[in-house]
Amino acid sequence: MECFTDEEFQSRITIKRLGEYVGKSVILMGWIHRKRLHGQVIFLDLRDESGFMQLVIPKTLEIAKMAETLKEEFVLFVKGEVAQRSAENINPKVALGNLEVFVSEIRVINKSEPLPFAVNLYEGNLDENLRMRYRYLDLRRDVMRQNIVMRHKIIKFIRDYMDNYDFVEVETPMLTKGTPEGSREYVVPSRISKGQFYVLPQSPQQFKQLLMVGGLGRYFQIARCFRDEDLRADRQPEFTQLDIEMSYICQEQLLQFIESFMISLFQKFNPEKNFKFMPFKRISYYEAMTKYGSDKPDLRFDMPIMDATDVFQDTTFQVFINILKEKGNIKGIKVENKSFTVKETKELTQIAIDQGGTKGMFAINFLENSIKSSLASHLKPEEIEKIKAIFDAKPGDTVLLIADIARVVHKTLGILRLEVARRLGIMEKVKNDLAFLWVIDFPLLDWSEEENKYVTTHHPFTSPKDEDIPALFSGDPLKILTKAYDIVLNGSEMGGGSIRIHNQDLQHKIFEMLSLKEEDIQARFGHILRAFQYGAPPHGGIAFGIDRLVTVLQNGSSIRDVIAFPKNNSARDLLMEAPSPIHEDQLKELGIQIEKPKTE
RNA sequence: GGGGUCGUAGCUCAAUUGGUUAGAGUAUCGGACUGUCGAUCCGAUGGUUGCGGGUUCGAGCCCCGUCGACCUCGCCA
Structure with a gap:
């Protein structure tokens, strides 16, 4: 086994910085990306997290014998001298193609078995099953590394942008309480309170409203959300939202703020695309449905x-x-x-x-x-x-x-x-067009045939439009429109939100419309209604699907490609092999019995 | 839960639509080669055609079942 001194690790240079070391001796560490064996010379492309570099080993050197036996994806320690390539040997197709490193010493840090699939190809299909099982190898592929790095840069941009406008990022709980409306929730059993359960948040909706009552003023969060529903190419059971909430804001201010934000984001990360609508188009939900047959029409x-x-x-x-x-x-x-x-x-x-x-x-x-x-x-x-x-x-x-x-x-x-x-x-x-639009004027209520009552189309805290409030008391409830909005890009819903109700009387009237009994209201929404009794500021917000946003910015087609460790179509993690059974003792400790699946 | 596409060598794909011994590129192994850059050239290894059953003289191909991946409808306030 090779040994390395702390000094050697400390003097390691990453490949992207080699331009500063021409003529100097350097220590590099990384993977063998590709190898080219010739009669008189060996070329190894060494890859690290910052790029790759051609190593040159003339066969006249003693280490050449050993170098010939090295395989792709071996991890190497390399000592050598950085040199400018002669003019005819420059490779203009790759970054740092004007440099090469003449190797004086090679040590194998770690060997590698032949890979189940090649990670050094520029293109080509790969079976997703394989990619997921060996996700750590998949992540070595250039396209995946770029996706993950860009995701980081996009999120950093978002954080800086929000900070610049005085937003405060606040973390909200993962272990929380269920809400009966909305999507199916992931459930976590409580050991201390046997027979009771936390749920994982489908979004931080109620917490962000409570933060407004708590005086934060402007909140955002890069928030993980969980929904136990069936998957699609653009839907994962756990996904990331940019969650935003503001106090003392009207719909118009919010739409304009978000619009500027989207323009900055796309101009920075995907400048070759053209905005089709400037300012963003706005259409009513009714128009979207009747004119384009979708609540998220592709208007490219x-x-x-x-x-x-x-x-x-x-x-x-x-x-x-x-x-x-x-x-x-x-x-x-x-x-x-x-x-x-x-x-x-x-x-x-x-x-x-x-x-x-x-x-x-x-x-x-x-x-x-x-x-x-x-x-x-x-x-x-x-x-x-x-x-x-x-x-x-x-x-x-x-x-x-x-x-x-x-x-x-x-x-x-x-x-x-x-x-x-x-x-x-x-x-x-039209693939280079960005057709951003706001879908607005959503109806407040929908009639549920199954339940034989009104249900909200958004959530019960969504404020009706001011001019429609009288219709709550007399008129057709189905005609009441709200201050809710979705932002749609090229036929895909990127985000949505609303101005919330801050008036208690109005809130109770909405609950009444939903045929909720007082005890139900208290059991389900008591905590937030109590909060609203102590001086709730008017507020509203929006949430974006970060995974979808990054996918579009990277010109990708599946959000799985911008998530480091995604789940498959059946919500399984093929790398960790989750979900999986847990030990009998754990179940006992939680007070849980598993119903044995019926066998034929 | 429903519908669809797919499953062939480690990987990516082909196999004239049911007909001889299932092929190619790449990877792997061996060899050659004066600077390549997805090196090139020569040779070799590599297959329970996902699995189980059926139809047929004969099945990678047709039928039934099953497993898995992906797309999609329902679902996702």
Whole structure:
């Protein structure tokens, strides 16, 4: 085994600093990134956390014999002299390609087995199962190292930015109490209070409001959140939020503050992208749903949903007659300069049925003086003219129509809108655009058929809009809008928040609308309502998904790539192999019995 | 819980759509080579085609089941 003195470790130079040591002897430590054996000379690329450097070992040296036996990913101690490369040997493709190190001494710090997959490739797919099991090797890959380093730099930028605006970062508890609304929570048994449980926070929502009552004024946190729901490419069971709350603030101030913040962030970390909307576009929830069929529309392209219901008041087409009888809608989107083949139309119809939940789709291809459509025999000339006018259809354009109840029509057309944009290469064309928008004016309440009562669409502390407060007492509760907002980027929800209720009477009225009994209110929200009795300042805030933000800034596609140790699709950690059973003694100590899974 | 895609050498992929002995690149091992930089050249090793069953004269390919990864619907105030 090789030995190293403290002095040697202390005089180690990282590779990125070698430019300062040309002509000098240095000590390097790192991994063999790649090796090139020639007849007369050996090249080793040595990699450390800061970069990589070509080592040169002429075969005339005594150490060459040993150097030939070294393998990729061996950990080396190297002593050598830094030299400027001669002009013809400079490699302009890599950082520090103008330098090399002539080795005088090599010691093997640690050997490595051949790796289960190569970490020195610039590109190429890898099975995620493998990557996760050997995440520590995956992290050696350049793209992963960059993601993790950039994540750090982005978070540091955020902390500095917030600090500059007098925000105070406060940590809030991980072991806390459940809230009945919202997502399913992760549960932690209490040993001291047997039969009782903590839950992990799905967000620090109530704590940040309590911090406002506590006089913090401006709070933020890089906060870990936990939600026990099924996963997606952009959803992990534990994820990181930038959580923000401010006192004495109105919605307009908050939106503008966040907007400037987003602009600074993207200009610093992804300057090649263009902001499509400056200032950010704002649309109501209603408009988002009816015009784009989504509460998080991708507005890098328009292709809005248009209403053709009125065209068919006198239709003879039985399908439409039935829909109209049920107070349904007939709406569509226009696809410019595109005629779908029979096969394409069939595929789109199938998507509409499978994903949208509708029964079919009708395509109308406008030609110079006629149309091509399976609907052609059912359309009167004046109906065709009206459709043409509504969609402003030119010869060559195709209109896709969906007829169903409003909710299904919007959802289906929202899905088709995205599918068509992908197929036509529109998505590819707009990939460098940033379509930031605020979705505002969310309804306060929704009617739950299952529970037969009103439920909040956001959370029960969300303030209604001032002008809608009277409607709480007389009027249609479903028409009440709130001071809630989501920030959407390229079809993905990046964050959301609201101005909160600080008036106790109003808060109680909301609980009343939700059909909550006084004892329920006290049991579930007593702590925060009590806090509000002692002079709560008006306040509001927002929370961002940091993982999604970093993914977009890094032009990635999965948040797993910007998380050092993520979980897989089934919420398992394949590296640590969690979750796992725990010992019988531990269960006993916690007063927990496991129900044996039923076997066939 | 539902739907979809995938699973072939350590890794990344192929196999003319059911037909002879399952191939290539890379890694690994051996050799050659005067400065390369994803070095190159020659040679070798490497396979229970995820697993179990079925159909067939014959299955990597078709069918059923199962396990796993990914995408997605429900779900995520």
